[in-house]
Amino acid sequence: MSTRHPSVLVVDDEIDICNNLSDILTAFGYDVETATNGFAALDLVQRRPFDVALLDLKMPGMDGLTLYRKLKKLRAGTVAMLVTAYAGGDTTREAIDAGAWQVLPKPVDVGRLLGEVERVVGQPTLLVVDDDADLCENLWQILRQKDFRVCLAHSHDEATRKLQENPYRIILLDLKLPGGNGVGLMETIRESNPEAKIVVITGHRSELEETIDRVLSEGAEGVCYKPFDVNRLLEMIQHAAEQNRT
Amino acid sequence: MVQFTSPQNRALNSFDAGERPSSAGLRPVLHRVTPMDYERIYERYQELQRYVGWTDEDAARVASVAGLAEPFFLPLVEDFYEEIERHPAARQVIKSPEQLARLKATLVNWLRELFSGRYDREYVTRRWRVGWRHVEIGLDQVFTNVALSRLRRGLMRILAENWNRDIPFLLEVRQSLNSLIDLDLAIIEDAYQTEHLERQARSARLATIGQVAGGIAHELRNPLNTLKTSAYFLRHVKSASPEKVGEHLERIERQVAIADRVITTLTEFARQPLPTLSPAPLVECVQEALGVNPAPGNIRVHVDCPADLPRVMVDRAQLSIVLANLIRNAYDAMPEGGELKITGSAADAAVELIVADTGIGIPPENILRIMDPLFSTKTRGIGLGLAITRAILDKHGATVRVRSEPGQGTTFTVSFVRAPQ
Structure with missing residues (x-):
């Protein structure tokens, strides 16, 4: 694991709030960048990943939820918290449905915010490499429920x-x-993520038999054949995550 | 006979003035009607009596046939409820024979009062309460009209079939009875309308309070958010440099000013004092307003007013609010930059000021609403700027017109009263 500081992106059309959250998060050891609108935020996100994004819901030009939907397409692993001055039931549900981690009311309880950020940063990261977008989205939703980033x-x-x-x-x-x-x-x-545990997912049991044997011999944790049993896959992932923790 | 559409379908209580203790749930609102109101209602009734030419003779004539009509009250009421009961919705409402008996007794009583010959305050008050009660149960006035029509026909038939005196007198009695029923209907309808309007106004007020609350919540929570986070920083970040601390203190002051402005706007709107008019040079006022509200870097401002522009009759303090609103709206409409052009020109008895931007424009569906209080399409603001502007200009005898082309820009034209030479 790298020793880099966990990163947070703060987006709010109120520059004072951007600066305040930046000051606080920086003081608590986070690597913080700010943007005062959705377009500037997407520019930043295109350039680099963030662990956490704090997004104001009501902003001119592009609202926080639209921004989050775009951000998620670019960086599914960024965990988003939306901040709103006027938390209606619908907005909150919509944001959570879209995959946001939390919807926090304004004025923000900074203690709680820091707790949430810390908790998110502690969640294990997981990369799904698959060309099937629907499968990726399903896995995203299932694994997000299990507190994986x-x-x-x-x-x-x-x-x-x-x-x-x-x-x-x-x-x-x-x-x-x-x-x-x-x-x-x-x-x-192996070069970039030597600690990572690999689970192979494939729909080609017979054709790739040799290849599968090879990747297993090279250290992959296991294989899941499509269509896979979700519970079995989750077990493998949990097992890998525990091994990795120790 | 009647299509009952009210949710509770308590149409059957039509002539029930809600005076029984069992209707305690309805009582509190009744208490809002003070003795003075009843006096006013009675005066209104007397006025209506005069209008239809009602005299004591009419009262005496109706009373003189009470004995003849009385035996038929119950059959008439039976027939009335039989008809109502045929309506499927009515069967759901009349839940017990006791309830039906009570409703019938109420109607019999109403008929008895009708023939009593005493049309005093108590009589009128009870009629008024019928109308009030119909609003309470959501019964449209139209049902009262047709119900009374059916009873009227019944009464006329009874008089004709059982008449044992001369025909000219029958005609006179019918005339008097018709006037009396018309007066009943008028006072019930008056009550209905008064209460109905009152309730509409009340729910409109509640809706407005809700809207204002939402607007204020948003406008105040943003500065509060900065205050709270700055407080957190100052309290928890021990390593903060003096410069950082200073920055946060400045931020706190700035956001307090923003919160204060929200409250000022609201109180300005609520108060709206009468203007103290005096002749003032418009150009100078415009320059002042631009000084207080400087344009963002990407907006060019162009002021074109002839040096000999006549002075206008304004309250300068209030004019500054108007100009600030128009100027700030123009800035807000040009997030990508553009040009704000302010032009002054003299007309016959007026001086016109044109404030034109090259901004995003206003969609046609919004143009009629932009001056409504609390209407806003912006992410910031309660939506009072133009409402205040219009209210102030109204009191100045000035007018404001707006023309807008989406994508092209918006032009406000204010026409001020020219100061005497």
Whole structure:
């Protein structure tokens, strides 16, 4: 695991609030960047990943929820907390449905906020490498429920890039990928994320038998065949996460 | 006979003035009607009596046939409820024979009072309460009209069938009875409308309070958010440099000013004092307002007023609120930059000030609402700026017009009263 500081992105159209949250989070050891609108925030997110995003819900140009939806497409692993001055039931539910971690009322209880950020940062990171977008979204939702921070990569190249940006505890790897195969990624993973536990997911039991044997011999934790038994997959992931913790 | 559509369908209580203790749930509102109100209602009734030409002779004529009509009250009421009971919804409402008996007794009593010959304060008050009660149970006035029509026909038939005196007198009695029933209807309807309007106004007030609360919640929680986080920083971050501490103190002051402005806006709106008008140079006022509300860097401001522009009759303090609102709205409409052009020109008895921006414009569906209090499409603000502007200009005898083209910009034209030479 790298020793870098956990990162937080703060987005609020009120510059004073950006500065305040930045001051506080920085003082508590976080690496903080701020943006006063959604477009500037997306620019930042395109350049680098963040562990946590604190987003004001009501902003001119692009509201916090729209921003989060766009952000999630770019960086599924960023955990979002939305902040709102006027928490109506609908907005809160919509935000949670979209995958936001929390909706916090204004004025923000800073103690609680710091607690939540700390908790999120402590959640294990997991990278799903699979070209099936629907499967990725399903896994995202299931694993998010289990308190994993789930990042997604849909191609060989995207996976390679994301492996350089973040340390992951667990990697779910599809062996057949556009732009290269999963086996090739094994090496990249060993270099960039030597601690990561790999679970292979594949729908090609017979064709890839040899390959599967190879990846298992090279240290993959196990294989899950599509369509997989979700409980079995979760067990494997939990097991891998526990091994990794010790 | 009648299509009952009210939710509770308590149409059957039509002539029930709600005076029994069992209707305690309805009583508190009744208490709002003071003795003075009843005096006023009675005066209103007397006024209506005069209008239809009602005299004591009419009263005497109706009373003189009470004995003839009385034996038929119960059959008439039986027939009335039989008709109502045929309506499926009514069967759900009349839950017990006792209830039906009570409703019938109420109606018999109403008929008895009708023929009593005494149309005093108590009589009128009871009629008024019928109308009030119908609002309470959500019964449309139209049902009272048709119900009374059916009873009227019944009464006329009874008089005709059992008449044992001369026909001219029958015609006179019918005339008097008709006037009396019309007066009953008028006072019930008056009560209905008064109460109905009162309730509408009340729910509109509640809705407004809700809207204001929502607006204030948002506008105040933002500065509170900064105050709270700065307080947290100052208290918990021990290593903060003096510069950082200073920054946070400045932020606190700035946000307190923002919160204060929200409250000032609200009180300005609530108070709206009468303006003290005096001749003032418009250009100078515009320049002042621009000084207090400087344009963001990406907006060019162009003021074009002839040097000999006549002075206008204004309250300068209030005018500064108007100009600030128009100028700030123009800035807000041009987030990507643009031009604000303020032009003054003299007309016959007026001086026109045109405030034009090249901003996002106002969609046609919003243009009629922009001056409504609490209407806002912005993420910040309660939505009182233009409402205040219009209210102030109204009191100045000035007018404001707006023209807008989405994507092109918006132009406000204010026409001030020219100061005498």
